[in-house]
Amino acid sequence: MTALTLIDRLSGVKRTGPGRWLARCPAHDDSRASLSVRELDDRRVLFHCFAGCDAETILAAVGLGWQDILPPRAVDHHRPRERAPFPAVDVLRAIAHESLIVCVAAAMLQEGQTLPEPERQRMGVAYARILAGVQLAGIRP
Template sequence: MTLPIDKILQSLESVKRTGTGKWQTRCPAHDDRRPSLSVRETEDGTVLLHCFAGCGAQEITSALGLGLADLFPGDRYSVTNAKPMRRTVDYKSALLGIHTEAVVVASAAVALANGEELDDSGVERLLTAEQRISDAISVAGGAL
C-alpha cells in the first residue's frame, strides 16, 4: 500500500525537502513561477497542503489527478464526515515575512542609490521578494 505522502510527492515536480516531514514545491493548481506549495506529513500520516497563493487542497489534488481522500491514510477520509474548513491566517508570520522581504527591497534600493548595479541574482531576489509580499497579502485576504 502506498503511503499518502509518497503518492503526493511522486505526483509533484521539483520537490525540495525543507525539514523532517516537510517539503516545498511549485503548486500544480496555478502557474507557479516560484515554489509556493508547502507539503507536510503529520504524525498520523495525513498530508497537509498549503499554497501561499491561495489554492485549496481540492484544487491541488485535482491538478495532480488525485482526490482529497489521497491525503489521508487508510479510510480516514469520508465525505460524510467532512466538515467545512475555515482558513486561519497567522497574521504575525505574514507580517514578519513581509518585513523580511521589505528589508531585501530596501537594501537593493540603497545599493542602487549609491550607484551600484544589481547582478542577475540580485534582480531575481527582488522579484522573489515582490512575489512573496504579494503572496502574503493574498493569504491575509488582501487584494492586489
C-alpha cells in the same frame, strides 16, 4: 498512503525537513515553490499554496482526490478512534490505590499472619496493575 503520493506528482520538490517539502503548485503557474507539504506523525498530509489555491484544485491538478492522501484510518469511519493516553494523575491514583492493598498485605505478612486466599489473589491483581501503571507511565522498573 503518505505524503509521497502527492510529492511524487509535483515538480520542483525540495525537502525542507523531516516530513516537510516545498514544491511548485500544480494548480497555478508557479515559478517559485509556493506549495508547502507536510506529513504529520499520524500520516495525515497537510498542504498549503501560498498563492491561495484551494486544496481540492491542487489535488485535482495532479489527479488525486482526498481518498488518495488521507490515511486509511481517517477514511474508515467505522473503526473506533484510538484511545487517548491516560492522564498521568489517573495512573498515579490507580497506582496509589493498588499500592495501599499491597501495603496492607505486607503489614499482615510482617506481623507473621498468613494471607487468606482472597487477599493473596487480590495482591496478585494489585501487583499486575501497579506494573501496568508503571509501564503506562513509560518507566521501567
